[in-house]
Structures are given as C-alpha cells and as structure tokens.
Amino acid sequence: xxxxxxxxxxxxxxxxxxxxxxxxxxxxxxxxxxxxxxxxxxxxxxxxxxxxxxxxxxxxxxxxxxxxxxxxxxxxxxxxxxxxxxxxxxxxxxxxxxxxxxxxxxxxxxxxxxxxxxxxxxxxxxxxxxxxxxxxxxxxxxxxxxxxxxxxxxxxxxxxxxxxxxxxxxxxxxxxxxxxxxxxxxxxxxxxxxxxxxxxxxxxxxxxxxxxxxxxxxxxxxxxxxxxxxxxxxxxxxxxxxxxxxxxxxxxxxxxxxxxxxxxxxxxxxxxxxxxxxxxxxxxxxxxxxxxxxxxxxxxxxxxxxxxxxxxxxxxxxxxxxxxxxxxxxxxxxxxxxxxxxxxxxxxxxxxxxxxxxxxxxxxxxxxxxxxxxxxxxxxxxxxxxxxxxxxxxxxx
Numbered sequence: 359x360x361x362x363x364x365x366x367x368x369x370x371x372x373x374x375x376x377x378x379x380x381x382x383x384x385x386x387x388x389x390x391x392x393x394x395x396x397x398x399x400x401x402x403x404x405x406x407x408x409x410x411x412x413x414x415x416x417x418x419x420x421x422x423x424x425x426x427x428x429x430x431x432x433x434x435x436x437x438x439x440x441x442x443x444x445x446x447x448x449x450x451x452x453x454x455x456x457x458x459x460x461x462x463x464x465x466x467x468x469x470x471x472x473x474x475x476x477x478x479x480x481x482x483x484x485x486x487x488x489x490x491x492x493x494x495x496x497x498x499x500x501x502x503x504x505x506x507x508x509x510x511x512x513x514x515x516x517x518x519x520x521x522x523x524x525x526x527x528x529x530x531x532x533x534x535x536x537x538x539x540x541x542x543x544x545x546x547x548x549x550x551x552x553x554x555x556x557x558x559x560x561x562x563x564x565x566x567x568x569x570x571x572x573x574x575x576x577x578x579x580x581x582x583x584x585x586x587x588x589x590x591x592x593x594x595x596x597x598x599x600x601x602x603x604x605x606x607x608x609x610x611x612x613x614x615x616x617x618x619x620x621x622x623x624x625x626x627x628x629x630x631x632x633x634x635x636x637x638x639x640x641x642x643x644x645x646x647x648x649x650x651x652x653x654x655x656x657x658x659x660x661x662x663x664x665x666x667x668x669x670x671x672x673x674x675x676x677x678x679x680x681x682x683x684x685x686x687x688x689x690x691x692x693x694x695x696x697x698x699x700x701x702x703x704x705x706x707x708x709x710x711x712x713x714x715x716x717x718x719x720x721x722x723x724x725x726x727x728x729x730x731x732x733x734x735x736x737x738x739x740x741x742x743x744x745x746x747x748x749x750x751x752x753x754x755x
Contacts (some may be wrong), residue, residue, distance in 0.1 A: 374555035379631035432481035509611035517647030615640035677722035
C-alpha cells in the first residue's frame with residue numbers, strides 16, 4: 359500500500375500508534391464539553407443518545423400563538439411558582455430557566471432582575487410586556503412529562519432542527535459510535551510514551567456523546583485507521599486520524615454546526631492535538647434551517663466520512679516540498695509580508711529551529727512554527743488570528 363492509503367494491519371500489532379502532537383493546532387472545544395457535562399448528560403452509545411432525545415421530541419409539541427393572549431399565573435402562597443397559560447392549552451406550562459430568559463428577552467424585560475422578584479410581582483411585569491409586545495406572535499416548544507414544561511420561546515420564523523435529527527444523521531455513518539463502524543468514541547494518548555491507543559473502554563469519564571435539556575454534542579474519530587502524510591525528522595511516519603464533532607440546540611441555545619479535521623491524538627481530557635485542515639460550517643435556526651440541514655449539513659458530513667484522504671495527504675506533501683525561504687533574509691521577508699511583526703517573525707523561526715533542529719524552509723515548516731507559537735498565547739483572539747494566518751498559508755497549496 360502507498361503512503362496515501364490507510365496503513366495496513368502490521369501497525370495493529372502494536373498497542374497503539376506513535377504520534378507527534380507538537381505539530382498542528384490544539385483545539386479545546388471537546389475538552390470544554392467533557393469538563394462541563396455531569397454524568398446524566400453523558401451517553402455510552404449513539405443508540406442510547408438517540409433514544410433519549412427522540413423520546414423527548416415525541417412528548418413535545420410546538421405552537422405559534424399571539425403573545426397578548428398568553429396569561430401569566432402566579433400563586434401568592436408560593437413566591438417561586440409561575441406558569442403560563444397558552445391559547446388553546448388544557449393546562450398551564452411551567453417555564454424552564456432557559457425559556458423564561460427567552461420569553462423575557464422577546465418582550466424586552468430584564469430576565470436576571472425578574473428572577474429576583476417574588477413570582478406574583480414578576481408575573482405582573484411579564485404580563486405587561488406580553489400585552490404590549492410589538493412582535494405579536496411567538497413560537498413555543500412544550501414537553502409533557504406528568505406536567506407541561508415550556509422548553510423554548512422563539513420568534514414565529516424560528517426554524518427548529520430537532521436534536522434527534524442530527525444524531526440520526528450521524529448514526530447513518532457511525533452506527534452505534536462504539537466501533538461497529540470505523541467511526542467511534544476516541545481513544546487516549548499516553549503522554550509518557552507518545553503512543554495513542556484507540557482501544558479504550560467507553561465509560562462515563564471517556565465518552566464524547568453528550569446531551570442536555572438544551573443541546574446535543576457528539577465527537578467521533580476514525581482512529582483505528584491511521585493515515586500517513588509524510589515523515590517526521592527522525593524518519594518515522596507522521597500519522598493522522600480523521601475526526602469530526604457536531605452540535606445542535608432544538609431550544610435555540612446555539613446554532614447547528616459541525617467541524618471536520620485531521621488530528622494526531624486525543625488526550626484524556628479530550629483536547630484535540632496536532633489538528634490540521636480544520637473545516638467548520640454552522641446553520642442558524644432561521645426559517646429555512648431544516649432545508650439547509652437536509653441539503654447541506656447532512657450530506658457534507660457523509661461526504662467527509664466517505665472521502666479519500668488523498669487531497670489532504672497531497673496538500674501536506676506539497677506544503678513540505680514547497681520551499682519558500684533558504685536564508686534568514688528570505689524567512690524574515692516571507693513572514694513580514696504576511697503581517698507578522700518583527701518579534702513574531704523571530705519567534706516563529708526560533709520555534710521551528712528548537713523543535714526541528716533546523717530553520718524553516720517550506721510552507722509546512724512555517725505553518726508548524728506559527729501554530730506552535732499560537733499555543734502559547736493566553737488570549738483566544740490572538741491565538742485564533744495566528745492559526746488563521748497558518749491556515750491561509752496551507753490553503754495556498
């Protein structure tokens with residue numbers, strides 16, 4: 359097999375794969391999700407996740423109502439009880455923390471302040487806002503589970519994409535997400551040896567399948583089929599794996615989106631290391647969001663899952679082969695012409711020299727130096743600006 363193709367079974371005789379995570383970008387989005395999710399938001403398979411969010415959707419209904427026709431109810435004997443009687447409803451709906459904030463925002467009321475008031479007083483203020491609401495109509499999402507819960511309040515043109523629709527699209531390419539297809543919950547990098555082990559038991563503390571009452575987030579990798587894209591300075595293969603994550607909120611807490619990339623490893627804290635060719639698309643829940651999901655996002659995910667790594671590997675090879683500087687003067691001019699300061703230019707060159715034992719010459723050398731320097735920046739906007747410049751260099755080839 360050529361280096362363009364997925365490496366053969368010889369590599370599988372080892373416990374894992376040696377990777378060089380000093381290269382490429384470090385992306386912490388998945389790690390943030392991993393840190394912040396309690397156990398009841400963690401799922402061990404896509405089927406378990408799908409069953410949960412699908413069952414919730416089946417207990418839900420939406421309706422578009424005149425805001426002036428909504429009645430806010432509050433009991434004087436319970437300062438924390440508030441409910442909304444919607445037109446055509448048989449029983450009042452209790453707002454969640456999230457939907458209360460949405461409703462307050464729609465009528466121009468300060469949600470943080472209203473939450474501090476006794477329910478009867480907050481109800482009076484909210485009722486006034488609804489009665490004078492110029493938008494006139496709102497769309498609700500109500501879920502019944504013994505009682506009626508108001509989960510979302512949006513404008514009438516809100517284009518809802520249900521969480522289970524995204525999970526179902528992922529299941530079409532990833533099965534159960536546990537290894538029954540090539541796409542699975544990721545393994546773990548052993549920092550002491552530099553070996554990435556794809557075969558780790560899926561448990562609450564290792565899973566990357568999440569859902570809450572507000573959103574869903576999934577991260578999967580194809581980490582049993584490494585891709586070789588060139589060689590490291592020591593002659594070992596530079597190995598990559600394909601990965602993607604996606605997210606959605608059927609209640610309007612965030613957009614729908616997905617990101618695809620090549621990465622070298624995932625650590626125990628679920629940071630992504632050695633990321634290259636990061637691509638992201640987002641879809642706002644506007645009027646035609648469902649159509650865009652069906653015709654753009656879902657097919658894009660399928661194309662990435664089934665695509666050949668040839669274009670990526672050839673891009674990396676071209677970047678390695680494209681020599682743009684041979685002298686210190688060439689290196690400085692190359693970086694300064696692309697918006698780097700004198701200090702940043704010196705730092706990039708020094709970083710490559712320390713890590714590679716030589717000064718940068720190729721596009722790939724400069725990209726690695728820039729992304730390594732970006733990792734040390736404490737401010738996200740500065741880091742993203744540097745990573746953006748590195749991506750532009752790779753896009754040239």
